[in-house]
Amino acid sequence: MKQVIVRKAVETAFVEMPDDCQIICRCEEITKGEIRRAIYDGMRTMNEIKRYLRAGMGLCQGQTCNKLVRALIAKELKVPLESVEIPVPRSPVRPIAMEVYAVDGLKK
Amino acid sequence: MKRYELIIIGAGPAGLSAAIEAAKAGMQVVVFDENSRPGGQLFKQIHKFFGSKEHRAKERGYKIGQKLLEEAEALGVQVFLEATVMGIFDNKEISVMQGEEIRHYRANALIIATGASENMVPFDGWTLPGVIGAGAAQTMMNLHGIKPGERILMVGSGNVGLVVGYQLLQAGCQVKAVIDAAPKVGGYGVHAAKIARMGVPFYMSHTIKQAKGTKCVEGATLVQVDGKWQPIPGTEKELAVDTICIAVGLSPMSQLARIAGCKLEEHPQKGGAVPVCNQYGETSILGIYAAGDVAGIEEASSAMLQGKIAGTAAACGQGYLEEADFQARYAEYAHSLSQLRQGMFGHGSKTACGPTVTDEGYALSQNLLAKGYLAEYDLERFPGIGKPEKLSPDRPTAERLTAEKPKAEKPTTERPTTEKPTTEKPTTEKLIAERPAAERLTAETGPGAGVRPVIECTQNIPCNPCQDACKKGCIKVGATITNLPVIDSAVQCTGCGMCVVSCSGQAIFLVDADYAPGFAAVSLPYELFPLPEAGSAGLALDRSGTVLGQAEVISVRKTAAMDETAILTMKVPVDWAMKARFFRAGRV
Numbered sequence: 001m002k003q004v005i006v007r008k009a010v011e012t013a014f015v016e017m018p019d020d021c022q023i024i025c026r027c028e029e030i031t032k033g034e035i036r037r038a039i040y041d042g043m044r045t046m047n048e049i050k051r052y053l054r055a056g057m058g059l060c061q062g063q064t065c066n067k068l069v070r071a072l073i074a075k076e077l078k079v080p081l082e083s084v085e086i087p088v089p090r091s092p093v094r095p096i097a098m099e100v101y102a103v104d105g106l107k108k
Numbered sequence: 109m110k111r112y113e114l115i116i117i118g119a120g121p122a123g124l125s126a127a128i129e130a131a132k133a134g135m136q137v138v139v140f141d142e143n144s145r146p147g148g149q150l151f152k153q154i155h156k157f158f159g160s161k162e163h164r165a166k167e168r169g170y171k172i173g174q175k176l177l178e179e180a181e182a183l184g185v186q187v188f189l190e191a192t193v194m195g196i197f198d199n200k201e202i203s204v205m206q207g208e209e210i211r212h213y214r215a216n217a218l219i220i221a222t223g224a225s226e227n228m229v230p231f232d233g234w235t236l237p238g239v240i241g242a243g244a245a246q247t248m249m250n251l252h253g254i255k256p257g258e259r260i261l262m263v264g265s266g267n268v269g270l271v272v273g274y275q276l277l278q279a280g281c282q283v284k285a286v287i288d289a290a291p292k293v294g295g296y297g298v299h300a301a302k303i304a305r306m307g308v309p310f311y312m313s314h315t316i317k318q319a320k321g322t323k324c325v326e327g328a329t330l331v332q333v334d335g336k337w338q339p340i341p342g343t344e345k346e347l348a349v350d351t352i353c354i355a356v357g358l359s360p361m362s363q364l365a366r367i368a369g370c371k372l373e374e375h376p377q378k379g380g381a382v383p384v385c386n387q388y389g390e391t392s393i394l395g396i397y398a399a400g401d402v403a404g405i406e407e408a409s410s411a412m413l414q415g416k417i418a419g420t421a422a423a424c425g426q427g428y429l430e431e432a433d434f435q436a437r438y439a440e441y442a443h444s445l446s447q448l449r450q451g452m453f454g455h456g457s458k459t460a461c462g463p464t465v466t467d468e469g470y471a472l473s474q475n476l477l478a479k480g481y482l483a484e485y486d487l488e489r490f491p492g493i494g495k496p497e498k499l500s501p502d503r504p505t506a507e508r509l510t511a512e513k514p515k516a517e518k519p520t521t522e523r524p525t526t527e528k529p530t531t532e533k534p535t536t537e538k539l540i541a542e543r544p545a546a547e548r549l550t551a552e553t554g555p556g557a558g559v560r561p562v563i564e565c566t567q568n569i570p571c572n573p574c575q576d577a578c579k580k581g582c583i584k585v586g587a588t589i590t591n592l593p594v595i596d597s598a599v600q601c602t603g604c605g606m607c608v609v610s611c612s613g614q615a616i617f618l619v620d621a622d623y624a625p626g627f628a629a630v631s632l633p634y635e636l637f638p639l640p641e642a643g644s645a646g647l648a649l650d651r652s653g654t655v656l657g658q659a660e661v662i663s664v665r666k667t668a669a670m671d672e673t674a675i676l677t678m679k680v681p682v683d684w685a686m687k688a689r690f691f692r693a694g695r696v
Contacts, residue, residue, distance in 0.1 A: 019232065022230050022231075022232060022234075023230070023234075023235050024230055026235055032230070060225075061363070063225045063359070063361065064225070064227075064228050065228075066359075067359060067380065068228065068230060081374075081376075082374045082376070086366070086372060086374060086381045088366065089363035089364075089367055090195075090367065091194050091195020091196075091197075091203065091367055092194035092195060092203075092205075093193075093194060093195060093363045093364060093367065094142065094192050094194060094205070096192075096194065096205055096210075097208075099208075100208055100210060103210075104210040105210075
């Protein structure tokens with residue numbers, strides 16, 4: 001059954017930090033401030049951040065920023081890092097040209 | 109769709125070792141690797157490995173890589189390069205990008221040996237060109253022959269940071285500092301000591317605040333942190349560097365295991381999300397194994413053993429090995445692996461503050477942990493340093509000898525010079541000095557005197573080649589390979605130097621306090637080019653890299669058996685016998 005997730009944003013007001021302009025996801029150039037804001041908007045896992053901001057969807061497929069984003073979520077929500085869900089990877093795990101990927105299964 | 113008996117993803121130390129074991133058992137094995145060269149990280153590892161003989165200790169990583177490749181090839185293992193596995197699907201089907209095409213294969217058994225990637229730490233300016241991973245620096249230097257920069261800051265004092273720091277020095281870069289937010293050096297003390305004595309300062313409890321520069325790195329700002337990792341205002345330091353190497357750990361590349369449906373767990377000690385495996389490396393899916401860094405960050409030596417275990421397990425699972433045969437091999441490999449995991453750096457010993465004494469009960473050198481080198485007062489308590497009475501305070505020193513002479517040629521200053529022997533010196537001494545070094549070093553100089561090894565190995569690390577290196581049996585480690593080496597003072601050292609070159613941590617020195625009246629000869633491992641010539645002058649440095657004063661090269665020995673590590677013997681005033689630990693070629 002589909003479940004509607006009703007989730008409130010973080011109750012305390014969003015406080016801007018001096019290092020909010022720091023880039024966390026290099027591939028997609030997503031800043032710390034954007035990610036923190038997303039957490040306040042109700043994003044709680046790397047998967048949600050990914051869909052919301054595209055962090056972790058670039059060239060390295062989150063291999064670099066996954067840990068950093070999860071650490072930010074843990075810090076903002078004041079929960080242990082282990083409790084923040086591991087992102088779900090999908091095939092293709094590496095960047096691939098669409099002209100190659102699109103013909104998978106069509107040849108021969 | 110082509111079907112193979114065993115598909116291995118990743119041609120690094122774990123993948124190749126697994127392939128070799130399975131092929132030996134008679135399996136048809138294929139290995140896919142996304143890189144253009146096989147061997148994973150092995151071909152970047154130009155240093156000698158730790159462990160014991162069966163772990164291929166004191167062999168250099170790239171040579172181990174060559175041997176693995178040759179062995180795999182001889183057994184008919186097919187290695188496909190530039191073949192990127194894109195996904196794992198039901199029934200062990202994989203899709204591989206090879207050139208402009210995606211091909212699908214199916215396997216009876218699958219071993220995931222995809223390794224790890226480097227962690228990053230964000231700070232102001234961390235995306236500037238010039239901020240690179242330590243592994244990237246290693247790739248540039250050791251695979252492509254490119255210096256990553258001139259003046260380097262190394263962030264992270266684990267073994268990766270320390271080893272790459274040393275290799276940067278070998279490549280001719282200046283390493284301006286090694287920093288770590290932790291209060292103690294994270295890697296092996298011997299690796300730290302190796303670069304500390306070359307003059308690299310260690311700043312523990314420091315983090316990087318900012319990489320300066322507009323288009324590339326032009327400098328770095330460090331800041332001290334308190335016990336809660338918070339920066340302490342006002343403790344900022346500026347460093348003029350053009351390259352910042354990040355060595356703050358690795359993360360297992362476990363995505364394919366997750367896609368395959370293997371159960372994963374978040375395991376901080378293993379470096380992140382890793383597949384849950386049994387003792388044979390088998391994941392929650394029957395017939396899918398994980399080996400090497402992808403199953404938890406460890407050394408290449410451990411990865412090779414995990415690969416062997418997974419390879420034999422896969423062979424047994426597919427009926428290529430009898431259960432009894434498999435169990436016998438497993439027991440051997442598991443024992444070998446457990447040896448590597450012993451000691452204060454091993455699995456499960458990473459306590460919050462770390463041990464304070466060795467397994468034998470010797471207090472650890474706090475100086476080594478805080479500054480990267482042993483303090484002189486630390487030396488006496490360790491069993492590899494030898495009997496301190498051999499360097500008793502009433503031994504004639506350079507000062508005393510010159511003072512005793514009625515007409516001293518030159519009063520010895522704070523920085524004694526090491527002039528060549530003049531005609532005024534005793535002829536016997538001159539004769540000794542003129543003899544070939546190897547011969548002279550073996551010469552009997554009387555009971556209880558002469559050359560002896562000094563082993564500055566003070567932490568329980570899994571390594572014992574020094575024990576086998578000494579033909580006289582002067583060095584004992586014992587059955588537990590993490591024991592500290594013990595010097596048997598009753599055995600007369602021949603000065604052959606094989607212990608010096610066999611020590612992967614470069615922690616063994618030969619000290620001859622009776623080299624000449626007032627002078628000692630200190631032999632040390634030397635791996636810089638060009639090699640200094642015998643008779644040339646340079647500077648003697650102490651363990652902290654501080655210049656003691658001038659030294660003269662007595663000999664530089666290098667043979668095939670030494671595997672590229674030369675033994676440099678320098679003449680220093682006898683006072684420095686237990687101080688001088690590095691030689692810097694050239695003038696002040």
